[in-house]
Amino acid sequence: MFADVIIDISVKSLDRPFQYIVPEEMEFDVDIGSVVKIPFGMGNRTMTGYVVGLSGEAKFDISKTKSILEIIKQGVVVESHLLSLAYWIKENYGSTMNDAIKSVMPVKREIKEQIKRVIYPAVSMDKMREKRDEFEKKHNKARVRLLDEFLKLDKTAYNAGLDYSYATKKLSLTASVIEGLRKLDIITVDAIQQYRNPIGNIDERPEVRPVLNREQKHTVDSILNDYIRDVRGTYLIHGITGSGKTEVYMNIVEKVICLGKQVIVLIPEISLTFQMVNRFYKRFGNRISVMHSRLSAGERFDQYTRAKNGEIDVMIGPRSALFTPFQNLGLIVIDEEHDSSYQSEMPPKYHAREVAIQRAKMVGASVVLGSATPSVDSYYKAMQGEYRLFELNERAGNAVYPSVYIEDLREELKAKNYSIFSRRLDELMRDRLEKKEQIMLFLNRRGFAGFVSCRQCGEVLGCPHCSVALKPHSVNGRVSYLMCHYCGYKIQMPDKCPSCGSLYISSFGIGTQQVEQMVKKRFPQADVLRMDADTTTGKNAHENILKEYSKGGADILIGTQMIVKGHDFANVTLVGILAADLSLNSGDYRAAEKTFQLTTQACGRAGRADKPGEVVIQTYQPEHYSIVYAAKNDYKNFYEQEIVTRQMLQYPPISNILGVLVLSENERNADNLAQILADKMKLYQDVTVLGPAPAALSKVKDVYRRMIYGKCADYGILCSIKNSFEEFMHETESFRDCRLNFEFNLI
Template sequence: MYNYAGVIVNNDSVKVDKIFTYKIPEGLKNKIDLGQRVKVPFGMGNKNIDGFIVQLYEYVELDAKSLSKLKAIIEISDDFQVIREKDISLIGIMRGKYLCTYLECIKVFIPSGITKGMKFKTKNVVVLGEPITAKYEKESYKKILEFIKENNGNYSKQQLSNEFGFSVSSINTLIKHGFLVLEEAVINRYNDKQYNNYEERTLNSLQQQAVNTIMNSKGKKFLIHGVTGSGKTEIYMNLVKKAMEDGKDSIILIPEISLTPQMVERFKGRFGKNVAIFHSKLSDGERFDEWMRVKMGKVKVAIGARSAIFLPFSNLGLIVIDEEHEGSYKSDSDPKYNARDIAELKSDIEGCKVVLGSATPAIESYYKATTGEYTLITLSERADGAVLPQVKIVDMREELMNDNKSIFSASLFSGLKHTLANKEQAILFLNRRGFSTFVSCRKCGYVFKCSNCDIALTYHNYSSNLTCHYCGAKRQIVNTCPRCKSKYVKYFGIGTEQLEDQVKKVFPEARTLRMDFDTTRGKNSYEKIYNSFRNEEHNVLIGTQMVAKGLDFPNVTLVGVIAADLSLNLPDYRANERTFQLITQVSGRAGRGKKPGRVVVQTYTPESFSIKYAVENDYISFYKEEVEIRRAMNYPPFAKILAINLSSEDEKLLIKSIQDLGDKLHIKLDNNDKIEVLGPCPCGVSKIKSAYRWQILIKGDFTTELAEEIKDITYNELNSVHNYIKVGLDVNPNNLL
């Protein structure tokens, strides 16, 4: 029997990021368990707050005086474990790996509704009671009873009256005499929509070989490198089926919520109600219900974005990470985890298989495959006999020399004309939203910037406003330069709004649809856009990177990449990789059905190796060249990067503080020949939401223990100014801006 519990308290302060020991009252000793949420007294005022039990022990090594001061747990908050025992060890690993707090880790494992005291939503429904007697066999009563028999437990009194026109008086009479009964029933807040059957397809030899390799291998971690359209989803579904046959649960991760409708349609069409959906667009109630369905063992499969990796399946057998190269699998808030890392850790702890899939694997993932850490599976052909699209590269400098100043090259113009004439569909990809990407004065060069952020404002035609894409601030457009008062204010650059506008002008027959951040803010907007384009209500889909991955539309025969250079010019060591991935992925949306596909890639730098290899669909050559650059520059996968970001509205205090911190870190690390300290210096975007931003980068072969030492130095150095300076620590960040 345990007498003491180690508890993580629900307090965000770094200063209380430790395990506190509490006494277990006699009345709770037979009920207490690891992973439970409890109420505990905390602080000088003994405020009752939530705590999470992560340790249990019979004895504690304390002197009698300290032992007498221990506080006791007040009560158990739930009748179930909110954290699995296996996840407690994972939380400890995450805290060290991602330099965050215990509580930040715990919060990703449980839905916010748990700590808010959320319960299942219920309503009183009408069900059959005693058999009706002859005295009450009126025709109106019979109709009500017959309807209830067919729909037992589905409707409340109000619904029966308002939706089906039954008399409330008659219903009340039947209830009064026991022929009908009111019962409390749970209202499903999750997606219980019925989908058309998605029939199992016969695998080709490469697909079958992939399934056999994964199922029969003693290894646990696999990378499927399959060209776009090679049938990776069907492989995933076969693996899920085999896991279910073995009584195992599966998690399927997808990178974008925009892909959820397509994946849900397929998996629910194949596996029915056995599938849960989990992502950030769900309401708190929906997330609570889906989490509880998993917790209670009512589903065997979950589909979702990165947070679904933490769902509490009791018998996890398979984790699939589709489009594993995507940056959205890395969290940008604490804990700054990468879902790929979490999947590997869960595999080590729970013994489940992990399958990563991509046509353009992350350099780090493919490197692990070459070193044997992952088992590599290659799918070199498209499924069902489809062929890869023909890709043409267009040098926009030559278009300009030929006096073509439009958005569309001659090749893209003729391609769109042909596609629309043949009643086919096209996707146009431009990784910038808005109408004009910046507004400037042609006389003095003044650029309209956000007053809160160090970023140019973007013009949005639909709102007639200049908008900051970092803080959301809006500003009315003006035609006079604030600096020189000239009238030479011009709108430069092009975003998805202007591209859509130009398509409508040049091709009046085009029925355009746009998918970017501005058009997908609504709750069901992704599904509406997906269904509308799938049903061919529109023939041109225009979008940012949301359209560049995973989507499968058989009638899309043309893809246009409007500006292939955008991601190439970012000051980031991943720029080449991201450019290659985006072009390859969006090209793969063409020709996925029986009709051949064409792709037009417009660029001002056709000589770039990332663009050249993307056009040739040659991942191996790209990987070989890129990995040698990484090796020479000591970037991942050959080293780690720890970014220390400080931000504050007080610029002078920020600069002094980060310089003092930099001095301490240089003293600590300069003699370590495996470590390089870069900075301090301003971030690429030096101001966001009125806060100035500076950073220090630590690059090299550092251990988790050394990273924790650096974390301690950072917080100790900034302890006196922590109320004025925000600290961010990120291992292998997505970008260095």
């Protein structure tokens, strides 16, 4: 038998399988996905590899073919379909096969199993009492202590056994004493694998199961009717905030599990894990588990093992949970499907939504996408009939959508209000503090200090060719020039606003820590919590902050986007969005979409129970359609206006974009290679080329970075360009110090 093995090195020249002989004694243990030790190279250095194929035919001279040294048995073997999925990721997103495998690999290193040893009685209680008396006569005190411990128990506990470590530590018994009793057939000792528990303290209050309203029931029934008829599809649930999407998911999941299938539920943020797990645990008990980056390596290993062994039915977690090695996967649910965290930022730069749909096709599963603010890409596909669309337009229970106010910060400046709090927000905050109701202050830091605007008229300096904000670049600590990182357009930093002539022009940005200080100074009577990247570094930091706020431990919660995604706090009646403009001018063609989504999600945190809610949106651009429609909770009109812009500029989902990042420690080589590749791209018909231009981060750790973008309606053509560039880099000798990263529809 021969095995094709991918070597565990992410180098393009080695990104192909090498054939090895499978020794006869290993033939029954090797499988697709096995992790193996192999001799590699002229020096036969021992390397780790992954088996990606098995056959009975030699591809090369057998006398020169090396043998596998060892199969690493501990660890979870990658299923063959997950390896196929890794290959699909490599082909569609551009990466090495090794990097793609590492994305789907459940375990990256050997983990020590936790074993619990239990001592069980091998005789009846009467017989044990008889033996105990014999040992007492012989003054075998240690043996008597153990048998006395058993004889103190009732019949049920007697048969359940004693913990081995309890016997050795609390009863001061040695291993030889226990072994002696085992040899006398009085006891037996069993080793049981123990799983590390990644689920923290669960709310023990019983579940109050809500009755589905008409829209929820129609959605559940329609999707399940398809499922029962063996129709597998992709479904998009567009439900306003508070419409009960999670309850819809749970009803669908419940039926799929009853049919003997397993389910993956993806959520965008670790901060949502606690709330989602609580709800699922009450419904499904310990047949659920979680997977996220804050778990220890041992906890992750155990959950993957449980999933592979069929000991859990539902895996909940962010993007990486998508690769749970379920043997009988029947459904993938992606909550808040619009969220940018589903896009991988490291090669391969895959999107979890697209990979989930591909995995579902491979194993015959369905995919349910849900959001109050669906991505334009998903809604477009629903409009084209590629996904089946369901609408939930009613809030669950008696909750009503909050009243929303748009406050023009230009008017605040005219009124000599230089605070970050508009007059209306200040007044409403004081009102809520008096009423002992809670407040959330949302600061969207995406695009932090990423644009230049005028405080007098609200004008944002943008690229005339790409419809995005220009990015400021500093020289000697001062903003010197502005640049578009799509096409390379560049201007000097103006001294005054080109629109109104005001001197109030500068880069825009403020941090959550500054906001916290200002809140404490202005409202000293308030208890304040802050939730951002700095305050959530600990393993349970998200959960602890949310628990504290949920039980009323703070009046005001200040945070970045992680506080506005899916959380449900009954006493929150006021949400303040301090600077909607931060995301609106992030230099991204999706800026309006992201602003609409985050603003709408933030609005949805207020008034989710029986108390009415209010929202204050503070902005320098109150007339922008993303702000206007977010305040009205009007997704359809926002989508219609946004899709027209995408059509005009040929941005996704109308067209596709391939981004090619050139990296080199030699600036001249980076520039030359980027220009050569841009020229090659221009040879393809129907491809619009932007760049080359310096990347948003033009130099990192002494590595120069240059970007080229190609726009084309045909995704296949862009994949062909990616493949031709990879081939060019493999064959050329001139740019050995350069490397390429690819990204599709990601800027």
